[in-house]
Structures are given as structure tokens and as C-alpha cells.
Amino acid sequence: MKPGGRTSPMPRTADMSVAGKLRGEGHEHLARIVDQVTDVWPQHADFLALRFEGESAGQLRFAEEAAGQVWRLIEHEAEEAVTSYRRLCYELLREEHYFRRHGRYRYATVREVQDSGIFQEPRVTHYQRGLLLTQVLWQNHTRVAETFVREFLEQRGSRERLLEVGPGHGMFLAMAGARLSGEVAGWDISDAMLRYTRQNLAALGVRDATLARHDIREGPLDGTFDLVVASELLEHVEDPGAVLRSLRGLLSEDGRIFLNVPVNSPAPDHIYLWHSPEEFFAFVTENGVTPLSTHTYPLTGSTEERAREGGFTISCVVVGRSAADAG
Numbered sequence: 001m002k003p004g005g006r007t008s009p010m011p012r013t014a015d016m017s018v019a020g021k022l023r024g025e026g027h028e029h030l031a032r033i034v035d036q037v038t039d040v041w042p043q044h045a046d047f048l049a050l051r052f053e054g055e056s057a058g059q060l061r062f063a064e065e066a067a068g069q070v071w072r073l074i075e076h077e078a079e080e081a082v083t084s085y086r087r088l089c090y091e092l093l094r095e096e097h098y099f100r101r102h103g104r105y106r107y108a109t110v111r112e113v114q115d116s117g118i119f120q121e122p123r124v125t126h127y128q129r130g131l132l133l134t135q136v137l138w139q140n141h142t143r144v145a146e147t148f149v150r151e152f153l154e155q156r157g158s159r160e161r162l163l164e165v166g167p168g169h170g171m172f173l174a175m176a177g178a179r180l181s182g183e184v185a186g187w188d189i190s191d192a193m194l195r196y197t198r199q200n201l202a203a204l205g206v207r208d209a210t211l212a213r214h215d216i217r218e219g220p221l222d223g224t225f226d227l228v229v230a231s232e233l234l235e236h237v238e239d240p241g242a243v244l245r246s247l248r249g250l251l252s253e254d255g256r257i258f259l260n261v262p263v264n265s266p267a268p269d270h271i272y273l274w275h276s277p278e279e280f281f282a283f284v285t286e287n288g289v290t291p292l293s294t295h296t297y298p299l300t301g302s303t304e305e306r307a308r309e310g311g312f313t314i315s316c317v318v319v320g321r322s323a324a325d326a327g
Helices: 012-024 028-039 042-052 057-072 078-102 110-115 123-137 137-153 170-177 191-203 241-250 277-286 304-310
Strands: 162-165 184-188 210-213 225-231 250-261 289-298 312-320
Touching: 012 042, 012 304, 028 057, 028 078, 028 123, 042 137, 042 162, 057 123, 057 137, 057 170, 057 191, 057 312, 110 241, 123 137, 123 191, 137 170, 137 225, 137 250, 137 289, 137 312, 162 170, 170 184, 170 191, 184 191, 191 210, 191 304, 210 289, 225 241, 241 277, 250 289, 277 289, 277 312, 289 304
Parallel strands: 162 184, 162 225, 184 210, 225 250
Antiparallel strands: 250 312, 289 312
């Protein structure tokens, strides 16, 4: 099932059971978000039931932490945020139809994406606000964030200086800022995106993150950071190999890198297509990163086997280090 879920209505009693169960287990922020979504978009209730079916207590605790951040960012415009999320889902379904017909993403260059108008208002606000809700409502996105915290941040050793390239909604930077004592920085090539990140970090109470407009391909690649994060970045560029090599150059000796890419994931701003997790993991190795661990998370409502057979989205995570340090 793709992110928008089925479109057939479901009785109100069914969608209440999802929020009611979450609330009964003490997950108030998750329940609030589910309530808001089903109030605005009742047809999405069956998708939400799939999203939270079979979650462990630990997975729900982390989802509640993420939901607390999301709720702080949308509580004063919750209905508008859900409307943006619904619009995002329908936009992604259009891209899915194109992908199925042509076997490729719609756009192949950054210029084509820019010319499509996705970065112009009000479309860009709807798009980014909708993506924010996916951090809680799409199981694969929440799994990625949990891996970022549990395996990357909480197992960092003495590594404290972190850079995220393309920080977007800022939630990863907020999670890092709450756990690290060293520098936390975010770089982007878009002033508009940096304003969005800065606004969200302020709302989340993060005051000491350093945000800057910077293209990593222009250097300096001097091992400045112990931890480098690129989550859903590489699929947005025409030459992801060059970008990954630049990311690797930012790592200090024995530094760690966190990479997250969705394969078979058509979207209005996705350019580079990987067809399988193995293809992406091989790409990572070929560009000088040695994986320490890899993870695959299929889209909500699907097993990995079904996602592979159908060519559906799988989020792929690598926690790695520079191959130069592998020995």
C-alpha cells in the first residue's frame, strides 16, 4: 500500500479505536495526531490502523517522543497540517502512477524540479508541512528516526560534533541537540529551507544549533565533524556519488556517517533512482563508505518481501565510516 492508503470510508468507531488504544497506553501525542487526521480525513483511518498494528511497547514509546515534537510544531495549525499531509499523499500517488507507467522518476535534473514549481509558495509549505507528519504516520520514517537515535546517537562513543546536511524539518537536529554536548550544525543550499528549519528548532526549544547556507561540494572537506547525517538527501541530486564523497570528507578520523535513502520512492523532488537496497548499499561502498550496519524498512502496510516483489518503497539506512578508516 502506498502512503495515502485506501480511499474507502471506515466507520467512526474504527478510527476512534486507534486513538483510544494509543491514549489508553499513555501515548497522548500520538492519539492527538491520529484524532486530528481522522477528523479531517476519515478515509485515512484504515491506513492508521495498519500503521500502529503490532507495534512493540518500545516502538510506541519512541513514536510518542517523535509525536511530541511534531505536535509542538503543528498544534496551532493542526487542521492545516493534516490538509497538507493529505495533499502530499495524493501528490505522491500521482508520482507513483507515473513511475509505474514509465519505470523512472518524473524529473532527472534539479533544474526540472525547480521549474516544476515545487519550491514555490504555497506548494512548498504544504509539501514540507505534510512531510513533517510522515515522521509519525509512516512506519518506515519512524523506524529510520529510531535507528538514528538508538544506533547512531546513543552509540556515538566520544563523538560529539554533528552536522546534518539538508536538515529539513529539524527533528533530527533537535534529537541530536538533546543528547550531544558538542557542536550541532545544519547546512543547506536553500535559504528558504534554512528559515523553515530555524523556525522549527526555535519552536522545539533548540537555541544553540548552528545553521548555515553552504554547498558541501565546495568544501572545506577537512574532517570537521565526528558525526555526519544525510537523511533523504542523496535521492534529490543528480550526482549522489560526488555528494557522498564530499560528506565522507567532512568526517573526522574514526567519524561516523548516517545515511538514509528510499529506494523505488517516486516524489515530485526525487531525481536519482535506486531499484533495490542492495543497489544502494553497493553504491555506498563504491563511494568510500564502509557500512558498519545496514537496515531496511518497507512502507507502512507491507512486508519487505512484498515491497521487493512489487517494487515499492523501502527506506534504507547505513551507519558507516570512511573506508580510509576501516582498517
